[in-house]
Amino acid sequence: MDRRDFLKNLGLCIFSGGIIGGLSADAWAKLIHKDYDPAKHYYGMGIDIDKCIGCGRCMQACKTENDVPIAPFYFRTWVERYVIRTDHSVSVNTINMGVDEPSDLFIERDVLRSFFVPKLCNQCDHPPCVQVCPVGATFKTDDGVILVDSKRCIGCRYCIQACPYGARFLHPQTRVADKCTFCYHRLVRGMLPACVEVCPKQARVFGDTKSFASPLGRFVRMNKIHVLKPYLNTEPKVYYANLDGEVN
């Protein structure tokens, strides 16, 4: 083989390899769902604290939609009730799916302010959970959602420890880490996450952070926005309006 032949063959080889590689990647990408292109979206959620009535419908819907165990402690999204008393002591508890026990009543004169804070995975731009996963099972998709590959996850709980927002839990049946996915299976079909769908007060707003005209785009323009634990530089994509300074 002379030099000319060698170079010719080398060029052919690289070219055909490129074609095969490109084809296979394309073929895979189409499989996610019909014509859904993750690169065209970048999702975020807005939450208006002043609108939340703490009815717990979002928690209920999330559990139904995502087969999360009904037992308490397993939540992909949950609602915290903050009660700040006149002596500035703060008590926080997760509401029990909207059923408020009578023992929960307190002397209202002692209450300075009180409100509900819906919480979920913040789908951080710089996710600490992704950094610590020893097997690369949790990752960020092109549309900005953090997912857990349930086949690769070994259930070591590193990510549960690393999440500053406490958004992850170990699924008792599958024994792998589980968390909010923004209802990824609904997003690819162009639907809203289940919690946003059922919220009776539109306290939750969902949309594309890239889009100016999306409900989320409007939400972040019209409200004063705060995120949880901004000092950690995780850059959450769950934006809170009217958030109290005591919330963390």
Added chain:
Amino acid sequence: MRDFFKRIPEQALRILTLFILLAAVLFVVRQFIIPPELKDTDLQKISSMEREAAREVKYAGFHICSECHEKEKNIKKSGYHRDLSCESCHGAAQKHTENPTEVKPSSPRKRDYCSYCHTYNSSRPTGFPQINPHTHNPMRPCITCHNPHNPVPPKVPGSCAACHAQIERTKVTSYHALLECTVCHNTPEKHKTTPRVVRPTKPDKREFCGKCHDKSAHVKGVPTVDMATHGEKYVCWQCHYPHMLGGI
């Protein structure tokens, strides 16, 4: 060439064969047995996203309901519940959209469902309509007075309330809330101008209450007794105060 092989020592050839065999096994395992998504991070991501996207959708979304239930949509669109998704109350309905005749979504008819949102809770935002379920017409399902698709406060007859406001206020939370005062009190028109001279009647016969509450009367949803044996010598209102909560 043959000389070359002959010159290689026997043991070296054996070890070479072993290496080639191992390499071949390794090649087969890597190429055909290990699935491609375990070798390539991008493929792993895509296969995981694909699995996530293939999950079952359970909440159908608010657009689809109005395709069939136009009547409810039209009632709802101008009422206080206009922003509510149908599935907030009726539950996940994707199965119902796929098979409308056989799978029916739930319709909450009991008090406890409405009270998820409308029970008084000091953490709820100011202005959100809330009630105390222990004093607000207890034991009665909310839907007897409020249409859930267009919830407005029920109309209580108002003409007597100008003077008898105390009775009116008691009565609105009683079982008799929807009865006009004139159903039981025969009120001459002159009572309005000369209230002390011309007085309205009170039901003075047991048979009057018996019209609805005797066991022979078949009025839907009204408790009945056997008037022949139940407290025979007394007039009903000597024991049951009809304006009162619960009527007892």
